[in-house]
Amino acid sequence: MQPFVRETGIVAPMDRVNVDTDAIVPKQFLKRIERSGFGQFLFYDWRFDENGNPNPDFVLNQPRYKGATILLARANFGCGSSREHAPWAILDYGFRCVIAPSFADIFYNNCFKNGILPVTLSEEQVDELFRRTFAREGYRLTVDLEAKTVTDDDGLRFEFEVDDFRRECLLKGLDDIGLTLQHEAAIAAFEARRVAW
Amino acid sequence: MGQKRTMYEKIWDNHVVVRGEGGKPDILYIDLHLVHEVTSPQAFEGLRLSGRKVRRPDLTFATMDHNVPTKDRHNIEDPISRQQIETLRRNCKEFGIKLFDLFSPEQGIVHVLGPELGLTQPGKTIVCGDSHTSTHGAFGALAFGIGTSEVEHVLATQCLQQYKSKTMEVRFVGKRPPGVTAKDMILGLIAKYGTDFATGYVIEYTGEPIRELSMEERMTICNMSIEAGARAGMVAPDEKTFEWLRGRPYAPKGADFDRAVEYWKSIVTDEGAVFDRVVELDVSTLKPQVTWGTSPGMGADIDSVVPDPDSFPTENERKAARRALEYMGLKPGTPMSEIEIDYVFIGSCTNGRLNDLRAAARVVKGYKVHPRVTAIVVPGSRTVKEQAEKEGLDKIFIEAGFEWRDAGCSMCLGMNPDILKPGQRCASTSNRNFEGRQGRGGRTHLVSPEMAAAAAIMGRFYDVRKWEFKTEVTA
Ligand code: SF4
Numbered sequence: 001m002q003p004f005v006r007e008t009g010i011v012a013p014m015d016r017v018n019v020d021t022d023a024i025v026p027k028q029f030l031k032r033i034e035r036s037g038f039g040q041f042l043f044y045d046w047r048f049d050e051n052g053n054p055n056p057d058f059v060l061n062q063p064r065y066k067g068a069t070i071l072l073a074r075a076n077f078g079c080g081s082s083r084e085h086a087p088w089a090i091l092d093y094g095f096r097c098v099i100a101p102s103f104a105d106i107f108y109n110n111c112f113k114n115g116i117l118p119v120t121l122s123e124e125q126v127d128e129l130f131r132r133t134f135a136r137e138g139y140r141l142t143v144d145l146e147a148k149t150v151t152d153d154d155g156l157r158f159e160f161e162v163d164d165f166r167r168e169c170l171l172k173g174l175d176d177i178g179l180t181l182q183h184e185a186a187i188a189a190f191e192a193r194r195v196a197w
Numbered sequence: 198m199g200q201k202r203t204m205y206e207k208i209w210d211n212h213v214v215v216r217g218e219g220g221k222p223d224i225l226y227i228d229l230h231l232v233h234e235v236t237s238p239q240a241f242e243g244l245r246l247s248g249r250k251v252r253r254p255d256l257t258f259a260t261m262d263h264n265v266p267t268k269d270r271h272n273i274e275d276p277i278s279r280q281q282i283e284t285l286r287r288n289c290k291e292f293g294i295k296l297f298d299l300f301s302p303e304q305g306i307v308h309v310l311g312p313e314l315g316l317t318q319p320g321k322t323i324v325c326g327d328s329h330t331s332t333h334g335a336f337g338a339l340a341f342g343i344g345t346s347e348v349e350h351v352l353a354t355q356c357l358q359q360y361k362s363k364t365m366e367v368r369f370v371g372k373r374p375p376g377v378t379a380k381d382m383i384l385g386l387i388a389k390y391g392t393d394f395a396t397g398y399v400i401e402y403t404g405e406p407i408r409e410l411s412m413e414e415r416m417t418i419c420n421m422s423i424e425a426g427a428r429a430g431m432v433a434p435d436e437k438t439f440e441w442l443r444g445r446p447y448a449p450k451g452a453d454f455d456r457a458v459e460y461w462k463s464i465v466t467d468e469g470a471v472f473d474r475v476v477e478l479d480v481s482t483l484k485p486q487v488t489w490g491t492s493p494g495m496g497a498d499i500d501s502v503v504p505d506p507d508s509f510p511t512e513n514e515r516k517a518a519r520r521a522l523e524y525m526g527l528k529p530g531t532p533m534s535e536i537e538i539d540y541v542f543i544g545s546c547t548n549g550r551l552n553d554l555r556a557a558a559r560v561v562k563g564y565k566v567h568p569r570v571t572a573i574v575v576p577g578s579r580t581v582k583e584q585a586e587k588e589g590l591d592k593i594f595i596e597a598g599f600e601w602r603d604a605g606c607s608m609c610l611g612m613n614p615d616i617l618k619p620g621q622r623c624a625s626t627s628n629r630n631f632e633g634r635q636g637r638g639g640r641t642h643l644v645s646p647e648m649a650a651a652a653a654i655m656g657r658f659y660d661v662r663k664w665e666f667k668t669e670v671t672a
Pocket of ligand 1: 306308545546547609
């Protein structure tokens, strides 16, 4: 997994609540058996019309958000299906960080497994970031996982919380299967005493 | 210990392999891992790349459900669907996993098949790469959906690194009126409290109205816990649970069964245990529910009207409601009972079990499907299908003009050929009404099987409490 330490980049605003994983990657694209190449399907039904042409109104199609690496979102982002194709698509498209007032559990967890940092800020703080993103073309944020801060060039500084363990895994890009396997003896001992009918 | 604990906490404690210290998650042992074709290919690939094996193939079971055609299953036209199905077959063979294949008599939706086979049992930890794994909580299991990386993690280690959730009691009170189903209880709950009121929590559903439900109805409720944002939903096991499991293929047998029951009784929430949050819902005031929007929380009583977006308290909600009505092609103030539909889907892991089909057939019997409407019934598993056919339910549906299909997820998410065309409106017994869920531009209204059946006949939503049953179906 690619580590996440610090990211400075353009912010793309996704100004809707309850963006679900069906919207992030529609099901017709879940049939691939690889992890890669999902970026082209990100927000597909919103990004493209019925004939596959880009929808100029959709936020990611606007030139000012080209190359964005930070996705700014609303409450309950990533609700719905457990599909990990959603974070795969977000990452493959080029986002390294999603900021929202709240995330759905499974999606939140899936982000950490894929080198994406989900940052939870308060509703008011997210409102402020939306305001600034809309106000200025090329608006950029720096998200620093070591310092646990979100900052911009105008002196804005928000702190965020994240579990220490998740933070460490992300900072170092650790493989958590390897971490669990270090406990082989404990797993085997559990299996020996486990009741099975 | 000695402390009073909830069922969730007991099951958790019973499965801790390593207690996480200093902010680390606990390592939990997983008793049952269910696998399907969509969320597993990359996990098996990961195992291969790192030279790892499946630690407990004996605790891992697979089936195919999301992609399978419900008409002619010999013929999977979409090459990519076929590849996904073949990939699962190959992976199961290579790693020694039991697979309920396309043509096995047990094949079905993973959350229908687990309970049916008796794999799902109280006190177990159960995971699957699918959010509706919460269904299995109806038996008093701790069951939750995981992503593909975690599927790989469980395959390799039979464990998961997990942080404990908070606990919530959802207490149903009052007497459930006739015509109000388990589906209406859960839709009503989410309409009242929202689609994220349980984010970060595991729910335990309690109260007399829950005890009175059948196992199938409890599954309907637990199934949609995820639509409330919950990690899992559970119901304490009782005599109904034990009787339901007795004699199932993978349930314990003989003296083992009695020992199991003793254990199962020990995991229920202690008298006086404290939940982090308690939420109450009086079912006596519930009415049949119909959703009007693109989120499961956008629900209304059948005898009410499509709401006015301006009536919502926050700007974000008003925006979401406006957008939803635009997508759904609905005007505020329209009576729910005047919304005309084109399609009816009866099935899914929410409402594709035998009792659901019985309930729908009871409404349908003696009537004909409205000429504008295409109506399909997709049993949740081949076992359900076979039992329904034994009871003659298939004939009732076919005579009325429904299509009687083979088992799978089908129109719940439309990964197979069963999808809506843009603008088509569907009364669906499934669990999600997201934009495009049943096909791009398709409009989904979530309802109970009874309400879906009545809508198929009337061509619009109809209050099933007023339904004139033509004849009693003897089940
Ligand atoms: S029936 Fe629908 S919700 Fe259930 S497992 Fe299949 S796709 Fe998921």
